[in-house]
Amino acid sequence: GKTSPNRGAHVSHDAEPASLAKMKKDESFLGRLGGTLARKKKSKEVSDLHEEGKNAINAPMLPTGVDIHPEDTLLEENTERIMLDPTSRENLKFKDLLKVLIDWINSELEEDRIIVKDLEEDCYDGQVLQKLFEKLSGRKLNVAEVTQSEIGQKQKLQTVLEAVNELLRPHGWTIEWSVDSIHSKNLVAILYLLVALAMHFQAPIRLPEHVSVQVVVVKKREGILQTALIQFIDAFDTLLDHAPDKLNVVKTSLITFVNKHLNKLNLEVTELESQFADGVYLILLMGLLEDYFVPLYNFYLTPESFEQKVHNVSFAFELMQDGGLKKPKARPEDVVNLNLKSTLRVLYNLFTNYKNSE
Known part of the structure; x- marks a missing residue:
C-alpha cells in the first residue's frame, strides 16, 4: 500500500457551500453535479496571511504583473478586497461558465423581457437578481420596482439577499456574497450567488467541470497591502468534503x-x-x-x-x-x-x- 502523494495536501476550508441542497436521487441530480465553482482553495500565501498558519496548498506565487489599483490602497485597516485575476477572464472554461449562467438567466426571465449580457453590469443593482429569485422561488418580494439611486439599489439588494440567504443557509451554504460586494460589481461574489441558486433550484444546466480561476485577495494589515491568490475548484471536491x-x-x-x-x-x-x-x-x-x-x-x-x-x-x-x-x-x-x-x-x-x- 503506497499512498497517493496528493492525499496529504489538504487545504483550509474557509468558504464553501456545504450542501448541494435538496438534490433528488435521480439522474438529473447527477447530471447537474457536473462541476461548479465550488470552494475557494487557499493558495500558497505570499505572506503568512492566515492567522492560524493553515496548511496552504502549493500554488504559484502571486504573478508580478497583477496590478493593484489606486482605490485598493485606500482599504481600511484589516479589510480585504477580492478581484478576479485578469488572466482568468480569458480562461475558456471560465468563459463557458459565464455563458451557461447568462443563458440560464435569460431563459428564466424571457417572459419579463429581460436580457442579460454582462453579469457584472446587469446584476449589481438588484433588479435582475430580484426577478430571478422571484421566478425560481415562486414568491414575490416587497421591493420598489425601479431604483436609480445607490441607496435604493442597495435597499433592494438587501431585501433580495436576505431572502436568498434565508433559503440557502439552512442547507449549509456558506454565504459568499454581500450587498457591498455585489453592488461593487464583484464578479466573484456574483458568481458564487448565481451558482448557489442554480444548484439549489436544480437548474437544467450543465455547469462546466474543473473551472479553476484565480482570484487576487488584497488585504491591508498594519498599513501594508498584502496580496494572495485563491482558486475556485469544482463540485466534486465540495461534494466529497462538505x-x-x-x-x-x-x-x-x-x-x-x-x-x-x-x-x-x-x-x-x-x-x-x-x-x-x-x-x-x-x-x-x-x-x-x-x-x-x-x-x-x-x-x-x-x-x-x-x-x-x-x-x-x-x-x-x-x-x-x-x-x-x-x-x-x-x-x-x-x-x-x-x-x-x-x-x-x-x-x-x-x-x-x-x-x-x-
Missing part, C-alpha cells in the same frame, strides 16, 4: 449503474471504494458498455502486485479514450490507492456517458 449526505446519493446511483451492467457477467459491486482498485471490473465494465470482449491476455485477471493493478487501470483508461471519452483526470495510481475521489470521478464519467445504454 456534503456527505449527497455523496451517498451519488454512490447509490453509481452502484446501481455499474451493477446493471456487471450483473450480465454475474458480478456484483457493493463497495465503490475498493472493488475497482485492481482495474479488473473497470476493464470488464468497459467491454460491457462498448459491447466487446476484452481478451484475457491484455490484462491481469487476478493481479497480485501494485504494478499489475496500475497496468489494469491504465488499460481501462485507454479503453475509455478509445470509446471517445476524455482522458480521466485521475491517475491510475490514485484509483489503485483507493482514493475515493479519483474512483468516483472515473465512474461518474462513465455514468454520464453511458447511463442510457442497455
Whole structure:
C-alpha cells in the first residue's frame, strides 16, 4: 500500500457551500453535479496571511504583473478586497461558465423581457437578481420596482439577499456574497450567488467541470497591502468534503449503474471504494458498455502486485479514450490507492456517458 502523494495536501476550508441542497436521487441530480465553482482553495500565501498558519496548498506565487489599483490602497485597516485575476477572464472554461449562467438567466426571465449580457453590469443593482429569485422561488418580494439611486439599489439588494440567504443557509451554504460586494460589481461574489441558486433550484444546466480561476485577495494589515491568490475548484471536491449526505446519493446511483451492467457477467459491486482498485471490473465494465470482449491476455485477471493493478487501470483508461471519452483526470495510481475521489470521478464519467445504454 503506497499512498497517493496528493492525499496529504489538504487545504483550509474557509468558504464553501456545504450542501448541494435538496438534490433528488435521480439522474438529473447527477447530471447537474457536473462541476461548479465550488470552494475557494487557499493558495500558497505570499505572506503568512492566515492567522492560524493553515496548511496552504502549493500554488504559484502571486504573478508580478497583477496590478493593484489606486482605490485598493485606500482599504481600511484589516479589510480585504477580492478581484478576479485578469488572466482568468480569458480562461475558456471560465468563459463557458459565464455563458451557461447568462443563458440560464435569460431563459428564466424571457417572459419579463429581460436580457442579460454582462453579469457584472446587469446584476449589481438588484433588479435582475430580484426577478430571478422571484421566478425560481415562486414568491414575490416587497421591493420598489425601479431604483436609480445607490441607496435604493442597495435597499433592494438587501431585501433580495436576505431572502436568498434565508433559503440557502439552512442547507449549509456558506454565504459568499454581500450587498457591498455585489453592488461593487464583484464578479466573484456574483458568481458564487448565481451558482448557489442554480444548484439549489436544480437548474437544467450543465455547469462546466474543473473551472479553476484565480482570484487576487488584497488585504491591508498594519498599513501594508498584502496580496494572495485563491482558486475556485469544482463540485466534486465540495461534494466529497462538505456534503456527505449527497455523496451517498451519488454512490447509490453509481452502484446501481455499474451493477446493471456487471450483473450480465454475474458480478456484483457493493463497495465503490475498493472493488475497482485492481482495474479488473473497470476493464470488464468497459467491454460491457462498448459491447466487446476484452481478451484475457491484455490484462491481469487476478493481479497480485501494485504494478499489475496500475497496468489494469491504465488499460481501462485507454479503453475509455478509445470509446471517445476524455482522458480521466485521475491517475491510475490514485484509483489503485483507493482514493475515493479519483474512483468516483472515473465512474461518474462513465455514468454520464453511458447511463442510457442497455
